[in-house]
Amino acid sequence: MLRLLLTLLLLLPLATQASEGEFFLGAKPAEQASLLEGWAAQPEPARLALLENLREGRIADDDTRKVRLNNRLRGLIDNALASHQLLSADSDLRLAAARQLQKSAQPAQMALLDRAFASEPDAAVHAALGLALANLQLGASEPRVRLAAVRLLGETGDPLARTRLEALLQPGAEPDAGVRTAAETSLAQVQRKLLFGEILGQAFSGLSLGSILLLAALGLAITFGLLGVINMAHGEMLMLGAYSTYLVQVLLQRYAPGAIEFYPLIALPVAFAVSAGVGMALERTVIRHLYGRPLETLLATWGISLILIQAVRLLFGAQNVEVSNPAWLSGGIQVLPNLVLPYNRLVIIGFALAVVLLTWLLLNRTRLGLNVRAVTQNRNMAACCGVSTGRVDMLAFGLGSGIAGLGGVALSQVGNVGPDLGQSYIIDSFLVVVLGGVGQLAGSLWAAFGLGIANKLLEPQIGAVLGKILILALIILFIQKRPQGLFALKGRVID
């Protein structure tokens, strides 16, 4: 009776949209499911609006009645909607629909997919539809159809195709020997294509890690070169930058919700000012009194970092705070089927390079930079020539801390923001400084990206921990060859 009714409903061109919606609303969940399956197999352009509304849990824009949905129904709605979107004129929409159908298509939709595949003008959508179709054809009863599907799957570089083929190669899954051998060749083909994307993806995440390490280590390298002290509180400058971002976000939400889209940009100067201010204050009050005693400075700055961490913990709580990506930083570019480059990471890589460029300009094209370089090379001689070394120290320390603050803004867009944020990056950034050499921008650049990429390439092969240990061992061995780092300043000073 119900089947009959449904068929009638589907066949009746008189059935208007509104009544379909009413009918759906009144039906039981099981009936709703078969209704949706029917719609998915035979899409009608007029039904698109209804399906879009159903996804929002209503039957029409101005209808306040709630449609109760479970996950299965939601999946079926998505599937039916994708079917309908295939009829759309917008190729992006069709592509999205084809991707959805790769995952969710039902055998009943085979005829529809066949038609769409044959008539599709856009190449990308055509390929995606082919994959969706092949997915379906794998379930066909004729070996010939299955063989064609397997061949089609082999031509794509899609992770989904790999899982399908692997499932097919399970013992007992495929009775036909010819299809099995074809599946093996296809699987090898797919894996070759995927491997390329995987390696690119690892290299990209390495670049992304490297750019963060670069932002963390750049300031450290400057202050280390200038003062000969390692600032253990440098990681906390990152943390202060990240918390400044959080505060800017909260304040904008409250007082200027219109500008919230651009809060990371507004946070940049704020974070720079906060970190640089704290850094300069530290230099004036503590570090200045410890010149010539680098090991003591190490301990004192560690003490400062403990105090800063605990202060932030008391002020903001020990839990991570919520920093969200603005819309223009979320999402990414799909380069290969298994390689998405997220916008936030792309932006951070660009940002890190921009910061390096600015720092380079500052150090090489300004009076302050000249003074910083002079003091780095020979403090006494610079002082004799009238450079106010104390002021230069303070400003350079402020600069180094400020760069870390900028790094904190970047970090807040990709990772968690908590009181221990700085601690997790500090040892790696020390290693960057050790590897890159003192006070050398180029050294820091190469060391940061090198360490980042090496880390990420080793991670999937031997695990994150063993990778880190291996890298440490490599650094120790490397220092045997080049004790002063990659790019050493040449000098004849000896104590």
Place this chain on the structure above:
Amino acid sequence: MNQPLLVTATQKVGPRLSLAIGAIVILVLLALPLLSLLPDGHTLQVSAYTLTLVGKILCYAIVALALDLVWGYAGLLSLGHGLFFALGGYAMGMYLMRQAAGDGLPGFMTFLSWSELPWYWAGTQHFAWALCLAVLAPGMLALVFGWFAFRSRIKGVYFSIMTQALTFAGMLLFFRNETGFGGNNGFTSFRTILGFEITAPGTRAVLFLLTVALLLGSLYLCWWLTRSKFGRLLTALRDAENRLMFCGYDPRGFKLLVWVLSAVLCGLAGALYVPQVGIINPSEMSPTNSIEAAVWVALGGRGTLIGPLLGAGLVNGMKSWFTVAFPEFWLFFLGALFILVTLYLPKGVVGLLKKRSQP
């Protein structure tokens, strides 16, 4: 002569006074375990908690002494001594776990459904081998790391950072379950040591006395070393390594010797720490712990033998009081201690006392 009477007096009495204080401290330390054996309810009875706490601090004092030997005398600030301490602890822990497990596998391994012990657990059912491991593991690691580090003349801040990275790497390694050392839970719930109940008052007292003995032994060893020509070489190494080289010495061997010795002392301290405290986990290797040891030494006074012991006692005593009374403010206090000691007490408490007695 022309000195004021008071100064002459303190100079004459000073050594005798410190000798007397030292004797009293040793007597008290020897008496503590005996007092803990008194029956419950006795007014003089020392609780198991106090005994464990003091025993723990004594182990830390040995670490401080070992660190002082490399930092105060040879000028190598290690931020990774926690690693050697924990390695010694793990070596003893392996034996204790085997004791607790009897013929079977330790609990965490059955939990991971391992069917047999990894190769490096071989022989750990023997106490003697565990003791050897407690010396060998930190010693070999220090030897390899030191050989590479001193060969390429890594020193100063570079050396500190490399040691810190080393202990960090060790911590990450021991946090993994697959490493076979119990993951982040580490080793705990020990039962017996050499057949004795580990929580029995008698066992505790003996362990405590052993710790005191190790402390006194390492104190004597350090005293003898620093008095000798070797000690003078170390000081020269700290103050002007290049000049020492120009005098015809090769500093690498001396550095390596003192570095390995220091690591071994730490390992032994760790081996005594674990049965007393009853737990060892990878957080002992965290860089924070190792750097805290540096402040014990700095507070007490570098380059002296009594200073680090004093510093370890003071800081840990304060820590156990603070973390109960004002848990939020302990880190503020510790941080301030780091800053104030480096700024105003470069020679530590011992330097302060010396200055007082010799104005």
